Amino acid sequence: MNSPAASGPRTARRPVRRPAWAGRNYTLLTAAAVVTNLGSQGALVAAAFAVLESGGDAGDVGLVAAARTVPLVLFLLIGGALADRLPRHRVMVAANALNCVSQASFAALVLAGEPRLWQMMVLAGLGGTGHAFFGPASEGMLMSSVGGEHAGRAFALYRMAMHGAGIGGAALGGALIAAFGPGWALAVDAAAFLVAGSLRAFLDVSHVPAREPGGGMIADLREGWREFAGRPWLWSIVLQFAVVNAVVSAAEAVYGPLVARDELGGPGPWGLALAAFGAGTVGGALLMMRWRPRRLLLAGTLCVFPLALPSAGLAVPLSAGGLAAVMFLTGVCVEVFGVSWMTALHQEIPEEKLSRVSAYDWLGSIGMIPLATALAGPAESAFGRGPALWGCSALIVLLTAAVLTVPDVRRLTRRTEKAAEAPAPAPPAGETPAGARVRPAERSPDGRELSPSGD
Structure with a gap:
């Protein structure tokens, strides 16, 4: 038999709600970044161990690392220009797809046994190319997803989530390498890119003004x-x-x-x-x-x-x-x-x-x-x-x-947003206008x- 207190009216619990500034795009971007970092931190270690287990030495590890870095440097500017010309989320999804395929191929080679150095260098280069196109698009997309007044808090939370996932990913990757070998850690990274790319495909860019036609890439x-x-x-x-x-x-x-x-x-x-x-x-x-x-x-x-x-x-x-x-x-x-x-x-x-x-x-x-x-x-x-x-x-x-x-x-x-914001047309319901970033018309140096x- 229930006591009066137990049978009396109960105060309904309010559902946990995200902050008003953490809109749909920001939430998707943060979740995707967490998934990516969980996989990528372990994959960096796994790539080095894959080279060593295939008979390579420290110099070969350096060559694979350089093969990733060189295209990253070469294609960054092109990636930035492309991300300002095309919808950024499409650039991000395409880059994630390239990283997914390259890491899955890397994992398959390692699991099959004795991958060759040139093969690992080519696949690492594809990964670096994907990151060159992803990085500028991701940063631009993140910055356009929050309003000026809450930008600092939003960026802090985003970076905290990324770093926390990176710490966990390094531990997870080390455990996977120790238990099953580097190939499975690379396979997990490929799966992480697949999941993250799927999340980023749902980003909404309808609030971003259409880009005016430019004079070309140069x-x-x-x-x-x-x-x-x-x-x-x-x-x-x-x-x-x-x-x-x-x-x-x-x-x-x-x-x-x-x-x-x-x-x-x-x-x-x-x-x-x-x-x-x-x-x-x-x-x-x-x-x-x-x-x-x-x-x-x-x-x-x-x-x-x-x-x-x-x-x-x-x-x-x-x-x-x-x-x-x-x-x-x-x-x-x-x-x-x-x-x-x-x-x-x-x-x-x-x-x-x-x-x-x-x-x-x-x-x-x-x-x-x-x-x-x-x-x-x-x-x-x-x-x-x-x-x-x-x-x-x-x-x-x-x-x-x-x-x-x-x-x-x-x-x-x-x-502050009040000091810098100019009157603007109301955005569609549920959307955060790109212009909500504080951007004054003229400014001293x-x-x-x-x-x-x-x-």
């Missing part, structure tokens, strides 16, 4: 270059990160494992440091969901200085615990910069040029990484490991200080913002 690239080169805050920070990303990659990909082997007792401490960095990025994203710095680029650029600490910590070297603490702090700071940069680009770049500008940003961010990693060994031989690491730290500090001399970087301020160069 004219589009020139227009994107003018947009990029005409903003001192934009090209100065991209130049900064061309070097910063390069030396950070050299320190982490080459010197970090060597220091762990020679000074810290093996790969375990370096793995702990990398895990701490991943945790820091999640913490930084959580911070940026609440903190909205008024001077976006100033706050973001000040947070680049700590990126010099891991190289310095390896040069000392710090203990495993000290190195993990430094990497955690670095992860937090990377996210403060990343969200501030994305918010600035979202605010300042016209929607129809976002993908082209993002392509120049990407090109600057990754273009020097292969050269830096290739020169890391000769630099160690010529100067010693410690001086080479201190040199990495010094370059980061000097370049970041130089960027702070750019007035636009110091003065660019976040604008210090009135701009950026998008994340690191990822």
Whole structure:
């Protein structure tokens, strides 16, 4: 028999609802990014083990990695121009389809036994080509999916979801490789691309204004270059990160494992440091969901200085615990910069040029990484490991200080939607207009913002 309390009226629970700013497109993009990162992080490790298990050496692993990077660099600008010319979601779906096919073929070769080096290089090159077209289209699509007032919070949540999925994906990939071999980890990545591409096929671009016919691909690239080169805050920070990303990659990909082997007792401490960095990025994203710095680029650029600490910590070297603490702090700071940069680009770049500008940003961010990693060994031989690491730290500090001399970087301020928004026709029900991004008609040189160069 029920008690009166049990049989009395109950308060109905309200269904959990997503925030008003997290519209359909944003939700689909975030879900697809989580699925992709769950597969791709393990696949990067699986590709290296596939090369080694087929009889290759470290040089062969480098060749496969280079085969992926070269087409990524070569096709980025074309991918950006194409994404501003065609519906971006179609470019993204086509790129995901190419990645799905290339990874499925890679997996089939590995599972069949003894894949050849040239085959793995060709398939890695196809994967890099797909990413070159996907990246600019994805960034442009994400930025057009949220309104200006909530952009920072939306980008922080998106990046937190991506980083969290990347951490989980690396653990999942390692477990799959250990239990079943690299072929199955590659197969999971192919399936992840299939699922993510299917989600992105449902993106709605009806609110995006039709692109006006242009003068061709070259004219589009020139227009994107003018947009990029005409903003001192934009090209100065991209130049900064061309070097910063390069030396950070050299320190982490080459010197970090060597220091762990020679000074810290093996790969375990370096793995702990990398895990701490991943945790820091999640913490930084959580911070940026609440903190909205008024001077976006100033706050973001000040947070680049700590990126010099891991190289310095390896040069000392710090203990495993000290190195993990430094990497955690670095992860937090990377996210403060990343969200501030994305918010600035979202605010300042016209929607129809976002993908082209993002392509120049990407090109600057990754273009020097292969050269830096290739020169890391000769630099160690010529100067010693410690001086080479201190040199990495010094370059980061000097370049970041130089960027702070750019007035636009110091003065660019976040604008509220009320202050910047002009009256506009009401959008169709349930849609977020692309123009909801804060985009003033005219602006002084210090009135701009950026998008994340690191990822």
